[in-house]
Amino acid sequence: xxxxxxxxxxxxxxxxxxxxxxxxxxxRELSRSTDLPVVSSGEILRSNIRDKTExxxxxxxxxxxxxxxxxxxxxxAIRDRVRLHDCRAGFILDGFxxxxxxxxxxESIWLSISPREQLAVAVVSLELEDETLLRRLRGRRICPMxxxxxxxxxxxxxxxNLCDHxxxxxxxxxxxxxxxxxRRVSDHRRTIAQIKEFYQSRYGLTEVNGSRSIKDVQASxxxxxxxxxVVQRL
Ligand code: G5P
Ligand code: MG
Numbered sequence: 698x699x700x701x702x703x704x705x706x707x708x709x710x711x712x713x714x715x716x717x718x719x720x721x722x723x724x725r726e727l728s729r730s731t732d733l734p735v736v737s738s739g740e741i742l743r744s745n746i747r748d749k750t751e752x753x754x755x756x757x758x759x760x761x762x763x764x765x766x767x768x769x770x771x772x773x774a775i776r777d778r779v780r781l782h783d784c785r786a787g788f789i790l791d792g793f794x795x796x797x798x799x800x801x802x803x804e805s806i807w808l809s810i811s812p813r814e815q816l817a818v819a820v821v822s823l824e825l826e827d828e829t830l831l832r833r834l835r836g837r838r839i840c841p842m843x844x845x846x847x848x849x850x851x852x853x854x855x856x857x858n859l860c861d862h863x864x865x866x867x868x869x870x871x872x873x874x875x876x877x878x879x880r881r882v883s884d885h886r887r888t889i890a891q892i893k894e895f896y897q898s899r900y901g902l903t904e905v906n907g908s909r910s911i912k913d914v915q916a917s918x919x920x921x922x923x924x925x926x927v928v929q930r931l
Contacts, residue, residue, distance in 0.1 A: 705814045708787030710922055714823030716881040717833035718907045719914060722846055724791040726915045734783045737791035741774050742766060763877040765795055772802040800895050819922050820896040823907030827882055834878045838867035
Protein backbone atom coordinates (compact mmCIF):
# COMPACT_ATOMS: atom_id res chain seq x y z
CA UNK A 698 0.00 0.00 0.00
CA UNK A 699 2.85 2.34 0.95
CA UNK A 700 4.47 1.52 -2.40
CA UNK A 701 1.30 2.63 -4.22
CA UNK A 702 1.34 6.01 -2.48
CA UNK A 703 4.92 6.58 -3.53
CA UNK A 704 4.18 6.07 -7.21
CA UNK A 705 4.64 9.10 -9.39
CA UNK A 706 2.69 9.63 -12.59
CA UNK A 707 4.66 11.19 -15.44
CA UNK A 708 2.15 12.83 -17.74
CA UNK A 709 2.99 13.23 -21.41
CA UNK A 710 0.68 14.99 -23.86
CA UNK A 711 1.50 14.60 -27.55
CA UNK A 712 -0.17 17.19 -29.78
CA UNK A 713 -0.06 16.25 -33.46
CA UNK A 714 -1.18 18.56 -36.24
CA UNK A 715 -0.22 20.18 -39.52
CA UNK A 716 1.66 23.48 -39.80
CA UNK A 717 -0.76 26.21 -38.74
CA UNK A 718 -3.14 23.82 -36.98
CA UNK A 719 -2.64 25.60 -33.65
CA UNK A 720 -0.19 23.27 -31.88
CA UNK A 721 1.91 26.10 -30.43
CA UNK A 722 -1.07 28.22 -29.38
CA UNK A 723 -2.97 25.32 -27.85
CA UNK A 724 0.06 23.78 -26.11
CA ARG A 725 0.86 27.12 -24.45
CA GLU A 726 -2.73 27.35 -23.13
CA LEU A 727 -2.59 23.77 -21.94
CA SER A 728 0.67 24.43 -20.17
CA ARG A 729 -0.96 27.20 -18.12
CA SER A 730 -3.70 24.93 -16.84
CA THR A 731 -1.65 21.75 -16.34
CA ASP A 732 1.62 23.32 -15.18
CA LEU A 733 3.49 21.03 -17.57
CA PRO A 734 6.19 22.65 -19.75
CA VAL A 735 5.83 22.72 -23.54
CA VAL A 736 8.62 20.98 -25.42
CA SER A 737 8.49 22.31 -28.97
CA SER A 738 10.96 20.94 -31.49
CA GLY A 739 10.36 23.94 -33.78
CA GLU A 740 11.05 26.45 -30.97
CA ILE A 741 14.18 24.56 -29.92
CA LEU A 742 15.46 24.61 -33.51
CA ARG A 743 14.60 28.30 -34.05
CA SER A 744 16.32 29.38 -30.83
CA ASN A 745 19.43 27.40 -31.81
CA ILE A 746 19.36 29.02 -35.25
CA ARG A 747 19.09 32.49 -33.62
CA ASP A 748 21.99 31.67 -31.26
CA LYS A 749 24.05 30.17 -34.13
CA THR A 750 24.81 27.00 -32.15
CA GLU A 751 26.08 23.82 -33.78
CA UNK A 752 22.51 22.46 -33.92
CA UNK A 753 21.33 25.76 -35.38
CA UNK A 754 23.94 25.59 -38.11
CA UNK A 755 22.87 22.06 -39.02
CA UNK A 756 19.16 22.94 -39.01
CA UNK A 757 19.04 26.38 -40.60
CA UNK A 758 18.73 25.37 -44.22
CA UNK A 759 16.09 22.66 -43.74
CA UNK A 760 13.95 24.96 -41.58
CA UNK A 761 14.17 27.80 -44.13
CA UNK A 762 13.15 25.41 -46.91
CA UNK A 763 10.36 23.82 -44.88
CA UNK A 764 12.01 20.40 -44.87
CA UNK A 765 12.37 18.14 -41.86
CA UNK A 766 15.65 18.34 -39.98
CA UNK A 767 17.44 14.99 -39.61
CA UNK A 768 16.02 12.59 -37.03
CA UNK A 769 19.35 12.15 -35.23
CA UNK A 770 19.88 15.78 -34.26
CA UNK A 771 16.22 16.46 -33.46
CA UNK A 772 15.95 13.37 -31.24
CA UNK A 773 19.10 14.31 -29.37
CA ALA A 774 17.78 17.83 -28.76
CA ILE A 775 14.45 16.49 -27.47
CA ARG A 776 16.15 13.96 -25.20
CA ASP A 777 18.36 16.68 -23.71
CA ARG A 778 15.30 18.90 -23.15
CA VAL A 779 13.06 16.31 -21.49
CA ARG A 780 15.86 15.31 -19.13
CA LEU A 781 15.78 18.77 -17.55
CA HIS A 782 14.30 19.10 -14.09
CA ASP A 783 11.10 20.92 -15.13
CA CYS A 784 10.01 17.88 -17.18
CA ARG A 785 10.10 15.46 -14.25
CA ALA A 786 6.33 15.47 -13.77
CA GLY A 787 5.74 15.35 -17.51
CA PHE A 788 5.61 17.60 -20.55
CA ILE A 789 3.57 18.61 -23.58
CA LEU A 790 5.09 17.81 -26.97
CA ASP A 791 4.53 20.29 -29.81
CA GLY A 792 5.84 19.26 -33.24
CA PHE A 793 7.53 16.05 -32.11
CA UNK A 794 7.44 13.28 -33.24
CA UNK A 795 7.20 13.90 -37.00
CA UNK A 796 8.55 10.57 -38.27
CA UNK A 797 8.17 6.94 -37.21
CA UNK A 798 11.77 6.86 -36.19
CA UNK A 799 11.21 9.87 -33.88
CA UNK A 800 8.14 8.14 -32.40
CA UNK A 801 10.17 5.01 -31.72
CA UNK A 802 12.92 7.09 -30.17
CA UNK A 803 10.38 8.65 -27.82
CA GLU A 804 9.33 5.17 -26.71
CA SER A 805 12.95 4.45 -25.84
CA ILE A 806 13.02 7.54 -23.61
CA TRP A 807 10.17 6.04 -21.55
CA LEU A 808 12.49 3.17 -20.62
CA SER A 809 14.68 5.56 -18.67
CA ILE A 810 11.79 6.40 -16.33
CA SER A 811 12.33 4.86 -12.90
CA PRO A 812 10.34 1.74 -11.85
CA ARG A 813 8.44 3.80 -9.25
CA GLU A 814 6.96 5.95 -11.98
CA GLN A 815 3.94 5.40 -14.19
CA LEU A 816 3.46 6.94 -17.57
CA ALA A 817 0.20 8.62 -18.61
CA VAL A 818 0.15 9.35 -22.33
CA ALA A 819 -2.55 11.40 -24.07
CA VAL A 820 -2.34 11.85 -27.84
CA VAL A 821 -4.37 14.48 -29.65
CA SER A 822 -4.45 15.23 -33.36
CA LEU A 823 -5.69 18.65 -34.49
CA GLU A 824 -7.64 18.23 -37.73
CA LEU A 825 -8.04 21.06 -40.29
CA GLU A 826 -8.39 21.41 -44.03
CA ASP A 827 -5.41 22.55 -46.11
CA GLU A 828 -7.08 25.78 -47.18
CA THR A 829 -7.64 26.82 -43.55
CA LEU A 830 -4.06 25.89 -42.64
CA LEU A 831 -2.57 28.00 -45.41
CA ARG A 832 -4.79 30.96 -44.53
CA ARG A 833 -3.69 30.68 -40.91
CA LEU A 834 -0.02 30.58 -41.85
CA ARG A 835 -0.40 33.63 -44.10
CA GLY A 836 -2.10 35.57 -41.30
CA ARG A 837 0.21 34.54 -38.47
CA ARG A 838 2.23 37.27 -36.72
CA ILE A 839 4.61 36.57 -33.85
CA CYS A 840 6.10 38.81 -31.17
CA PRO A 841 9.89 38.40 -31.24
CA MET A 842 10.10 39.36 -27.54
CA UNK A 843 7.46 37.20 -25.82
CA UNK A 844 6.47 34.78 -28.65
CA UNK A 845 2.77 35.64 -28.39
CA UNK A 846 1.14 34.51 -31.61
CA UNK A 847 -1.55 36.53 -33.37
CA UNK A 848 -3.56 36.16 -36.54
CA UNK A 849 -4.44 39.22 -38.58
CA UNK A 850 -7.81 37.69 -39.53
CA UNK A 851 -8.97 35.83 -36.47
CA UNK A 852 -6.88 36.96 -33.52
CA UNK A 853 -5.43 40.42 -34.28
CA UNK A 854 -3.42 42.54 -31.82
CA UNK A 855 -5.16 45.62 -30.39
CA UNK A 856 -2.80 47.99 -32.24
CA UNK A 857 -1.87 47.12 -35.82
CA ASN A 858 1.32 45.04 -35.94
CA LEU A 859 2.27 45.69 -32.28
CA CYS A 860 2.32 43.12 -29.50
CA ASP A 861 -0.39 43.69 -26.86
CA HIS A 862 2.07 42.85 -24.08
CA UNK A 863 5.26 44.73 -24.95
CA UNK A 864 4.47 46.75 -28.10
CA UNK A 865 7.25 45.02 -30.08
CA UNK A 866 6.80 44.98 -33.87
CA UNK A 867 5.25 41.68 -34.83
CA UNK A 868 7.15 39.44 -37.25
CA UNK A 869 6.24 37.00 -40.02
CA UNK A 870 7.94 33.61 -39.82
CA UNK A 871 10.26 33.08 -42.77
CA UNK A 872 8.81 29.64 -43.50
CA UNK A 873 5.21 30.93 -43.60
CA UNK A 874 5.71 32.35 -47.10
CA UNK A 875 4.27 30.97 -50.38
CA UNK A 876 5.87 27.79 -51.66
CA UNK A 877 7.57 26.89 -48.37
CA UNK A 878 4.33 26.89 -46.39
CA UNK A 879 2.65 24.76 -49.09
CA ARG A 880 5.49 22.27 -48.96
CA ARG A 881 5.25 22.01 -45.17
CA VAL A 882 1.53 21.28 -45.35
CA SER A 883 1.82 18.71 -48.16
CA ASP A 884 4.80 16.95 -46.53
CA HIS A 885 2.77 16.71 -43.34
CA ARG A 886 -0.12 15.06 -45.22
CA ARG A 887 2.25 12.42 -46.62
CA THR A 888 3.72 11.41 -43.27
CA ILE A 889 1.07 11.91 -40.61
CA ALA A 890 -1.06 8.80 -41.28
CA GLN A 891 1.60 6.37 -40.10
CA ILE A 892 2.32 8.42 -36.96
CA LYS A 893 -1.37 8.48 -36.10
CA GLU A 894 -1.62 4.70 -36.61
CA PHE A 895 1.43 4.21 -34.39
CA TYR A 896 -0.22 6.10 -31.51
CA GLN A 897 -3.74 4.81 -32.15
CA SER A 898 -2.53 1.25 -31.63
CA ARG A 899 -0.43 2.02 -28.55
CA TYR A 900 -2.29 4.58 -26.47
CA GLY A 901 -5.38 5.56 -28.45
CA LEU A 902 -5.60 8.92 -30.18
CA THR A 903 -8.29 11.58 -30.16
CA GLU A 904 -8.96 13.69 -33.23
CA VAL A 905 -10.01 17.23 -32.40
CA ASN A 906 -11.61 19.64 -34.86
CA GLY A 907 -8.99 22.40 -34.90
CA SER A 908 -10.88 24.80 -37.15
CA ARG A 909 -12.96 26.31 -34.33
CA SER A 910 -12.12 29.21 -32.01
CA ILE A 911 -9.00 28.98 -29.84
CA LYS A 912 -11.23 28.69 -26.76
CA ASP A 913 -13.38 25.86 -28.14
CA VAL A 914 -10.38 23.85 -29.34
CA GLN A 915 -8.75 24.32 -25.94
CA ALA A 916 -11.86 22.99 -24.18
CA SER A 917 -11.67 19.81 -26.28
CA UNK A 918 -7.99 19.39 -25.51
CA UNK A 919 -8.58 19.83 -21.80
CA UNK A 920 -11.28 17.15 -21.91
CA UNK A 921 -8.92 14.68 -23.56
CA UNK A 922 -6.03 15.42 -21.24
CA UNK A 923 -8.03 15.15 -18.02
CA UNK A 924 -10.30 12.31 -19.02
CA UNK A 925 -8.84 10.32 -21.81
CA UNK A 926 -5.26 9.44 -21.08
CA VAL A 927 -3.95 5.92 -20.91
CA VAL A 928 -1.91 4.95 -17.90
CA GLN A 929 0.74 2.40 -18.64
CA ARG A 930 2.69 0.50 -16.03
CA LEU A 931 6.24 0.12 -17.24
P1 G5P B 1 7.31 23.87 -36.22
O1 G5P B 1 7.73 25.08 -35.53
O2 G5P B 1 6.96 22.67 -35.46
P2 G5P B 1 4.90 23.54 -37.72
O3 G5P B 1 5.00 23.72 -39.18
O4 G5P B 1 4.65 22.18 -37.26
O5 G5P B 1 6.19 24.29 -37.21
P3 G5P B 1 3.58 25.82 -36.90
O6 G5P B 1 3.72 26.50 -38.22
O7 G5P B 1 4.41 26.31 -35.77
O8 G5P B 1 3.73 24.29 -37.05
P4 G5P B 1 1.27 25.63 -35.18
O9 G5P B 1 2.18 25.74 -34.03
O10 G5P B 1 0.51 24.36 -35.34
O11 G5P B 1 2.01 25.92 -36.54
O12 G5P B 1 0.23 26.83 -35.20
P5 G5P B 1 0.16 28.16 -34.29
O13 G5P B 1 1.37 29.00 -34.47
O14 G5P B 1 -0.27 27.82 -32.91
O15 G5P B 1 -1.11 28.88 -34.98
C1 G5P B 1 -1.10 29.24 -36.35
C2 G5P B 1 -2.06 30.44 -36.55
O16 G5P B 1 -3.41 30.04 -36.24
C3 G5P B 1 -1.78 31.62 -35.63
O17 G5P B 1 -2.02 32.81 -36.36
C4 G5P B 1 -2.77 31.48 -34.47
O18 G5P B 1 -3.15 32.73 -33.93
C5 G5P B 1 -3.95 30.78 -35.13
N1 G5P B 1 -4.59 29.78 -34.27
C6 G5P B 1 -3.96 28.89 -33.47
N2 G5P B 1 -4.82 28.08 -32.86
C7 G5P B 1 -6.06 28.45 -33.27
C8 G5P B 1 -7.39 27.97 -32.99
O19 G5P B 1 -7.61 27.02 -32.22
N3 G5P B 1 -8.42 28.60 -33.61
C9 G5P B 1 -8.22 29.66 -34.46
N4 G5P B 1 -9.28 30.20 -35.04
N5 G5P B 1 -6.98 30.14 -34.76
C10 G5P B 1 -5.92 29.55 -34.17
O20 G5P B 1 8.47 23.41 -37.25
C11 G5P B 1 9.12 24.35 -38.05
C12 G5P B 1 10.24 23.66 -38.80
O21 G5P B 1 11.21 23.13 -37.89
C13 G5P B 1 11.67 21.84 -38.30
C14 G5P B 1 11.13 21.66 -39.72
O22 G5P B 1 12.02 22.25 -40.63
C15 G5P B 1 9.81 22.47 -39.66
O23 G5P B 1 9.37 22.86 -40.95
N6 G5P B 1 11.16 20.83 -37.36
C16 G5P B 1 11.45 19.53 -37.39
N7 G5P B 1 12.20 18.78 -38.23
C17 G5P B 1 12.28 17.45 -37.98
N8 G5P B 1 11.62 16.84 -36.94
C18 G5P B 1 10.87 17.55 -36.09
N9 G5P B 1 10.23 16.93 -35.07
C19 G5P B 1 10.76 18.96 -36.29
N10 G5P B 1 10.11 19.94 -35.63
C20 G5P B 1 10.36 21.06 -36.29
MG1 MG C 1 4.22 26.11 -33.78
